[in-house]
Amino acid sequence: xxxxxxxxxxxxxxxxxxxxxxxxxxxxxxxxxxxxxxxxxxxxxxxxxxxxxxxxxxxxxxxxxxxxxxxxxxxxxxxxxxxxxxxxxxxxxxxxxxxxxxxxxxxxxxxxxxxxxxxxxxxxxxxxxxxxxxxxxxxxxxxxxxxxxxxxxxxxxxxxxxxxxxxxxxxxxxxxxxxxxxxxxxxxxxxxxxxxxxxxxxxxxxxxxxxx
Amino acid sequence: xxxxxxxxxxxxxxxxxxxxxxxxxxxxxxxxxxxxxxxxxxxxxxxxxxxxxxxxxxxxxxxxxxxxxxxxxxxxxxxxxxxxxxxxxxxxxxxxxxxxxxxxxxxxxxxxxxxxxxxxxxxxxxxxxxxxxxxxxxxxxxxxxxxxxxxxxxxxxxxxxxxxxxxxxxxxxxxxxxxxxxxxxxxxxxxxxxx
Numbered sequence: 001x002x003x004x005x006x007x008x009x010x011x012x013x014x015x016x017x018x019x020x021x022x023x024x025x026x027x028x029x030x031x032x033x034x035x036x037x038x039x040x041x042x043x044x045x046x047x048x049x050x051x052x053x054x055x056x057x058x059x060x061x062x063x064x065x066x067x068x069x070x071x072x073x074x075x076x077x078x079x080x081x082x083x084x085x086x087x088x089x090x091x092x093x094x095x096x097x098x099x100x101x102x103x104x105x106x107x108x109x110x111x112x113x114x115x116x117x118x119x120x121x122x123x124x125x126x127x128x129x130x131x132x133x134x135x136x137x138x139x140x141x142x143x144x145x146x147x148x149x150x151x152x153x154x155x156x157x158x159x160x161x162x163x164x165x166x167x168x169x170x171x172x173x174x175x176x177x178x179x180x181x182x183x184x185x186x187x188x189x190x191x192x193x194x195x196x197x198x199x200x201x202x203x204x205x206x207x208x209x210x211x212x
Numbered sequence: 213x214x215x216x217x218x219x220x221x222x223x224x225x226x227x228x229x230x231x232x233x234x235x236x237x238x239x240x241x242x243x244x245x246x247x248x249x250x251x252x253x254x255x256x257x258x259x260x261x262x263x264x265x266x267x268x269x270x271x272x273x274x275x276x277x278x279x280x281x282x283x284x285x286x287x288x289x290x291x292x293x294x295x296x297x298x299x300x301x302x303x304x305x306x307x308x309x310x311x312x313x314x315x316x317x318x319x320x321x322x323x324x325x326x327x328x329x330x331x332x333x334x335x336x337x338x339x340x341x342x343x344x345x346x347x348x349x350x351x352x353x354x355x356x357x358x359x360x361x362x363x364x365x366x367x368x369x370x371x372x373x374x375x376x377x378x379x380x381x382x383x384x385x386x387x388x389x390x391x392x393x394x395x396x397x398x399x400x401x402x403x404x405x406x407x
Contacts, residue, residue: 021383024240025325028233069293072322076286084282099332102285106323108237172231173395180380180387188379 003128010132017140018186022108026100027141028179032170034157037145038138039093040100043082045134047104050078052118052130059119071114072105079104109137140182148178215348218340222352224400228326229360230393231401235326239361240386242317244372249365250358252317257354259321260330262295263288264350268343271335281336288331293322326357363393 016022023044030036054074055062062070083101086094094101104110113133118126149155152169154162168174228234235256242252267288275281300318303311321327330353333339334346367389376385 021240022237024236025234028236068322069290072289072293073286076289080282080285083285099329099337102332102336103234103325103328105285105289106325106328108323111323171395171398172233173391173398175233176387176391176394180384180391183387184377184379184384187384191379 006125006128007132010129010134011136011139012190014133015136015140015186016109016112016133017137017144018183019190020109020112021183022112023110023137024179025103026107027144028172028175029100030097031141031144031148031175031179032152033096034142034145034149035093036096037141037143040097041134041138041141043086043097043101044104044107044109044137045131046082047075047078048110048113048130048134048137049127050081050130051075051110051114052126053123055114055118056121056123056126059121062119067119068111068115071111071119075110075114076105109133144178144182147182148174215345218345218348219352220400220403222349223356223359224397225403226353227356227360227397227400228329228353229357230390230397232329234329235324235357238317238320238324239364239390240383242320243361243364243368243386246362246365246369248317249361253354253358253361255317255321256324256326256357257351259292259296259299259318259327260350260354260357261347262299263292263327263331264334264346266291266295267331268334268346272343284332284336288328289322292327292331296322326353360393360397364390367393 012019014020017027026040026044030040051071051074055071058070058074079102082104083094086097086101113129117129121129146156148169149157150161151166152171152174153167154160154165169178226232229236229239238252238256243249270287270291271281271284275284275287296318300311303318330350334349340346340349364386368386371385371389380388
């Protein structure tokens with residue numbers, strides 16, 4: 001296993017938000033503003049890295065039959081830490097994310113990585129996997145937040161750009177529809193690029209064979 | 213807030229799926245068939261009421277007086293996980309018919325945002341003020357969840373048969389359809405009964 005593979009998987013090939021469509025609830029709820037998307041992404045990244053490390057360290061200790069409750073308790077601990085930290089030092093962000101801050105516990109992305117990666121991989125790789133998956137989430141949520149905030153409110157990270165706005169994009173209906181269109185766009189681009197890459201690889205292999 | 217207002221809020225104007233966007237994973241995953249949606253909806257309603265039944269007194273009468281509010285996430289998630297486990301065992305033993313109807317959806321419910329969401333809302337976010345209201349809120353939210361699941365499954369059985377552009381197939385088109393439903397549901401926020 002290579003680090004490049006882990007990075008590509010997390011950010012592009014298995015992007016949790018756009019490719020796997022996991023953790024949809026916070027994606028829809030907090031991306032009305034770019035700041036909301038970005039801060040949720042960072043919070044999820046922190047929880048992912050920490051829980052992946054601890055679960056990976058304990059992977060030989062946790063009995064297989066009670067692994068899910070054990071994972072959830074570990075994840076809940078880190079979510080509590082994030083929540084207490086934000087409430088104490090950046091209360092405005094804690095207020096912006098509201099109940100969805102606590103709901104990181106039941107975010108399928110975190111439990112999914114614990115189950116499918118951290119529970120049978122060494123610590124270093126698990127930490128990297130958490131980091132890159134988290135970056136994939138942060139990138140996707142921030143991107144969605146930026147587009148929705150510009151269209152829906154004419155501003156970016158709270159700074160007003162112009163007065164033109166389509167308020168629909170900040171509503172719940174707008175969140176569903178823009179999320180659907182983003183997934184479609186991401187899949188379309190991914191498939192196009194994937195086909196191009198395969199074409200290039202095939203050509204390279206062919207020319208090598210010819211030379212040989 | 214009176215009971216009627218809570219019922220209307222739970223089912224329509226504060227609908228968990230289409231207004232609060234909580235519990236979207238089963239909404240996208242299990243809404244392909246109407247009977248599966250109904251099974252999931254009943255299971256969620258059941259667990260929501262049980263969660264309110266246990267979490268509200270636990271938070272108000274145990275965690276707050278002892279100053280342990282910060283443990284709320286860990287306590288709630290453990291309560292929900294064990295409730296689901298107990299419910300599964302009880303149903304398997306005593307009501308096998310209901311168990312086979314919602315059995316496979318029960319384990320999924322532990323990681324459903326809507327359940328932990330309802331626990332958070334009735335306690336920390338203080339959406340309700342009394343124990344009875346908390347129970348009604350849980351029941352109404354569950355009914356609202358079931359309603360939207362069933363509507364969605366009906367729409368999906370048609371949408372899945374259309375010949376769509378390839379990137380739109382699957383989740384994207386379901387999300388777009390859900391978006392239109394959310395637009396319709398946002399109109400219910402106008403309903404205001406003696407708040």
